[in-house]
Amino acid sequence: xxxxxxxxxxxxxxxxxxxxxxxxxxxxxxxxxxxxxxxxxxxxxxxxxxxxxxxxxxxxxxxxxxxxxxxxxxxxxxxxxxxxxxxxxxxxxxxxxxxxxxxxxxxxxxxxxxxxxxxxxxxxxxxxxxxxx
Numbered sequence: 673x674x675x676x677x678x679x680x681x682x683x684x685x686x687x688x689x690x691x692x693x694x695x696x697x698x699x700x701x702x703x704x705x706x707x708x709x710x711x712x713x714x715x716x717x718x719x720x721x722x723x724x725x726x727x728x729x730x731x732x733x734x735x736x737x738x739x740x741x742x743x744x745x746x747x748x749x750x751x752x753x754x755x756x757x758x759x760x761x762x763x764x765x766x767x768x769x770x771x772x773x774x775x776x777x778x779x780x781x782x783x784x785x786x787x788x789x790x791x792x793x794x795x796x797x798x799x800x801x802x803x804x805x
Contacts, residue, residue: 680739681722689728696733705729705744712748713737720754727761742779753788 683702687693691707698714702722705713708730715721715737723737729744740752743759749766750756756770760778767783 681720683722683724687729689726699723705731709733727759749783 681701683704685699685703687697687703687705687707687709689706692710693707694710696711696714697703697709698716700716700721701719702724703713703715704724704726706726706728710732712734713723713731713736714734715723720739721737722739723735723741725731725735725740725742725744725746727743730747731744732747734748735746735750737752738754739757740750740755741757741759742750742762742764744761745763745765747765750764750768750770752768752770755772755774756768758764758773758775758779758781760776762776762779764779764781764783767786768781769786769788771788773785773787
């Protein structure tokens with residue numbers, strides 16, 4: 673689907689399993705969450721961002737990042753400015769906005785799916801093979 677893969681930002685921070693954070697989290701580049709966060713999670717705008725939510729993680733709050741990979745439980749809206757990857761154990765209770773979406777079998781979303789407007793205009797026009805006469 674993507675011809676040129678961008679280099680992913682490095683994971684520089686970890687919220688480990690057994691850790692609970694109550695409050696908003698602001699991060700740069702890459703963040704992996706194995707614990708629990710009650711609050712919003714936002715990436716900085718100046719560099720590409722990657723957020724990984726593992727299968728044991730629980731998030732209650734909004735998520736805003738470029739590339740979001742979810743395999744845990746999220747209670748709140750998710751905004752992925754580039755790519756949203758939903759792994760098989762992902763459970764989202766909230767609306768989801770994305771530029772590109774990859775969803776594995778078993779992942780569930782209880783909310784609306786909303787493609788970002790700037791991703792819609794970039795799509796090529798479809799040409800049917802039967803019309804190439």
